[in-house]
Amino acid sequence: MSGHLRVRVVVLSFDGGQMTIDCLESLLATEWPAEALEIVMVDNGSLDDVTDRVRRTMPRVRILEPLANLGFAGGCNLGLRAPAVGGFEPDLFALVNNDATVAPGWLLPVNAADSARPDTSSSMCFTAVRLDGRKSDRISFDEGVFGLQQAEDPTQHEIQRWTSARGSIRIAHGESGEPVDQVLSVQLRSREPLRVRLHSGVEDKTIDVGAVATWHDIRVAGTPFDVINNVGSNLYRAGFGGDRGFLEPDRGQYEESAEVFAWCGGAVLLRKEYLESVGVFDDRLFLYYEDTDLSWRGRLQGWRYVYEPRAVVRHRHAQSSGVGSPVFRFHTERNRLLVLAKCAPARLALRAGLGECKRTVVANLRGLVWRPLTLRMPDRPEAAHRRRVLASYLSLLPGVLRDRWMMDRRVARRSLMAWEVQK
Secondary structure (H helix, E strand, C coil): CCCCCCEEEEEEECCCCHHHHHHHHHHHCCCCCHHHEEEEEEECCCCCCHHHHHHHHCCCEEEECCCCCCHHHHHHHHHHHCCCCCCCCCCEEEEECCCEEECCCCCCHHHHCCCCCCCHHHCEEEEEEEECCECCCCEEECCCEEEECCCCCCCCCCCEEEECCCCCEEECCCCCCCCEEEEEEEEEEECCCEEEEEECCCCEEEEEECCCCEEEEEEEEECCCCECCCCCEEEEHHHEEEECCCCCECCCCCCCCEEECECCCCEEEEEHHHHHHHCCCCHHHCCCCHHHHHHHHHHHHCCCEEECCCCCEEECCCCCCCCCCHHHHHHHHHHHHHHHHHHCCHHHHHHHHHHHHHHHHHHHHHHHHHHHHCCCCCCHHHHHHHHHHHHHHHHHHHHHHHHHHHCCCCCCCHHHHHHEECC
16 A cells, blocks of 8 residues: 555535546546555436446446435545445545546545525516527526526526526636627516626626516637636625635636645545544425635634645536526525524524524515505515425424534634624
8 A cells, every 4th residue: 555645535426427437537537556545436316327328437436325315414424434345444534526527636635734585576587598690508696686497487488587686697618718709688577677797708788677588699719728716715794604715716816835724625625534533414494505604613623724726627507407597596595594403503594594584484475475466466486495495494404503513612602603704
């Protein structure tokens, strides 16, 4: 055995197709002795053929098949807890999303170092998008845009994506780096007349949007550039977890190692001692905020986290469920409340829980009572969403509060709020 630390990398596969293959191929090309690197793929109930392909072509990859979708939390836990085989006892555990690829030298630094929905009555809705007049899978929506990827009534509109005060569209251009000059066309509507500013960096337009969906064009041009997904995670005001540096152009501003409040489960390296002390993910969270929870629990025990700029991983953001999708909204909103109930100061946890109760009452009164009284169609999806979030939160709350009471804590909860930053 070489003098290198032994690393187990866990990759969760859930109908990732070629993305999962690309991820595993990049891991197999890691500049690290093969005898000190174990790659474990957890097939989280996929229906695609990735597991068969990996079994045929990548004998070094260890495959675990729970034959069910355990969520990100449960699937990763299965890989982290898997018993050693062939005498390989990991010193470190890495998690890498299946929609990410690693640079060959991503592990080399190891030895050197031993989101509430706004009132849509005053927001804008995307009902279709085109790039140079054609549909394109290179177009995606980011934070500030939420709702349905497919409209409730596809005979009327293709999609139904509402914005908050500001929303953004991202256009991926691969890795060619060639300059682009294209036309982005957006079909927009709103429930009340709005004056909207469209800004692309090379063109500004002020347009009027109303109840009838209309098309608007804006030119997008320039040289594609890398943007940052995560350089460690922050704790934002009111207990929101979020990516540090998210969507900032990468101009070298994060080239120094830094201590961060939390780590991102999309790409992280954890000591064996850390997992033995703090534990693994909370299975109840299933998807999203599970990394914030485990990070926060570690902080309460006195562990620290360091962002390492030399460990480069490229990530396709939110490919598993999509930013703003119903799955994304439910789990991020519910899980934030559960994590606060477990880890945050009591006043913040209580305020967040009461705030959700208020939002649920308001959404149901507005959507199911006030709208029909004013001769408008009821907003049943939002009312149902709020009820679902609150009901799930309340059903899990007793167990979470029990964990809060029994938690091994060596740091005051209130002292960690010094990490809180403004968005």
